Amino acid sequence: MEYTDVKTLFAEPKHPYTVGLLQSIPVLGRGQRDQKLNAISGVVPSLLNLPSGCLFSDRCPDVFADCRTIEPHVYQVGKNHTARCLKYA
Ligand code: SF4
Numbered sequence: 001m002e003y004t005d006v007k008t009l010f011a012e013p014k015h016p017y018t019v020g021l022l023q024s025i026p027v028l029g030r031g032q033r034d035q036k037l038n039a040i041s042g043v044v045p046s047l048l049n050l051p052s053g054c055l056f057s058d059r060c061p062d063v064f065a066d067c068r069t070i071e072p073h074v075y076q077v078g079k080n081h082t083a084r085c086l087k088y089a
Contacts, residue, residue: 001056003074004081015083016062054086062087 002015013019020040042059051057057067066086075088 001085002081002083004078008078008081012078012081014077014081014088015085016060016087017056018083020061 002009002013002018009018010022013022017040020038023038024040026037040059041061045051045055045058051068052071053069054060054063054067054072057063060067064086070086072084072086072089074082074084077083077088
């Protein structure tokens with residue numbers, strides 16, 4: 001989904017799935033104890049019934065029409081930083 005060095009990934013995530021994963025990490029000292037962690041909605045698609053277009057389209061908060069029909073390639077989003085997302089096509 002996304003490739004870069006660790007520092008850049010944590011500082012400037014580009015792919016919506018990466019952003020969702022990073023938002024779901026608990027941070028000690030931040031928030032209330034009873035506060036729920038963010039979660040990526042939906043479920044992982046069945047390998048027997050994969051969606052057309054982007055495999056993340058049913059769960060992505062940034063989905064748009066092309067995501068349902070076009071399979072994303074890997075796009076350059078920065079120096080030594082790539083993401084498989086149509087937002088960067
Ligand atoms: S291609 Fe579309 S659905 Fe897939 S991650 Fe990017 S914005 Fe979301």
